[in-house]
Amino acid sequence: MIRPILRMGDPRLLQRSRPVADFGTAELRRLIEDMFDTMRAADGAGLAAPQIGVPLRLVIFGAADGRPNPRYPDEPPVPQTILLNPVLQPLGDEMDDGWEGCLSVPGLRGLVPRWRRLRYRGFDADGGSIERTVGGFHARVVQHECDHLDGILFPMRMRDLSRLGFTEVLFPELAGQAADD
Numbered sequence: 001m002i003r004p005i006l007r008m009g010d011p012r013l014l015q016r017s018r019p020v021a022d023f024g025t026a027e028l029r030r031l032i033e034d035m036f037d038t039m040r041a042a043d044g045a046g047l048a049a050p051q052i053g054v055p056l057r058l059v060i061f062g063a064a065d066g067r068p069n070p071r072y073p074d075e076p077p078v079p080q081t082i083l084l085n086p087v088l089q090p091l092g093d094e095m096d097d098g099w100e101g102c103l104s105v106p107g108l109r110g111l112v113p114r115w116r117r118l119r120y121r122g123f124d125a126d127g128g129s130i131e132r133t134v135g136g137f138h139a140r141v142v143q144h145e146c147d148h149l150d151g152i153l154f155p156m157r158m159r160d161l162s163r164l165g166f167t168e169v170l171f172p173e174l175a176g177q178a179a180d181d
Contacts, residue, residue, distance in 0.1 A: 001034045002041045003052040008105045014151040017048075017055045020084045023127030032082055032125055035060050044103050045069040045078065046141050048148030051104050057085045059145035071101060071174070075137040083130060086122035086146050090115040091133065098140055100154045101167060109170050111163035112154050114140045 006013050022028065031054060039047040039060060046061030062078035063069065069077070094116040101109045118139050121131040134142065144154060155164060167174055 001037060003034050003038045005038065005042065005047075005051050005103045006053055008102075008153055008155075010104075012053055012055070013050060013104055013148070013153060015050070015055055016151055017050050017057045017149045019057050020123075023084070023123060023125065028125060031056075031058070032060065039103075042103050043070045045072060046145040047103065048145045050148050050151075057149045059083050059086065059142075059149065061141045061145055072137065073174075078138045078141055081130070082125050083120070083142075083145075084123045084125070086120055086142070086149070088115075088143065088146055089119045089121075091117040091119060096140075098137075099170070100140070100144055102144070102154050104148075105153060105155065107166055107168075108155075108164060109167050110155055110158050110165075111160065112140075112144075112157045113159060114143045114157075118142070120146075 020028070031049065035047050035049065035052065038052060046059060049056045049058040060082050062080040064080040066077050068075055095113045096116050097111050097113050099109050100112045116139065117133070117135040119131065119133045120142050121129070124130055147154070147157070158164060
């Protein structure tokens, strides 16, 4: 089921989410299925549970088909992942600035600094352990989605708000995607 995505200004997006305590439940599986339906319908690169009004430390990202995300066509594909109770550990001090959009901040993109490489760990839907070391776009997506769990939206990470703008102005080639950011 496709659920409504909360938009910037909704106070629920600014709250810290609580850890997932019960793994492998039918309720959790329905939530994850709804999140994938919602993310796919919006051509999202990822989605955090708080974005649909569920204050749990749960994010999903990537695609099962191995194709790049249509909103970020020049970026490599990210493997489909379900990540509960994530913990991120930056690897080194190097950061990169990159353009980001958000389903909760539709129509806008901003230049956001993120750790270049990181290790993330957490759990899958059944409580199995996940641990990966990633870099580039994959690392950016994970950081963006996990920020939602702490009530952080990408404009809050920006160093220079003059680098925030409407997608169709900044990237005319993506103009058809502007409403779906």
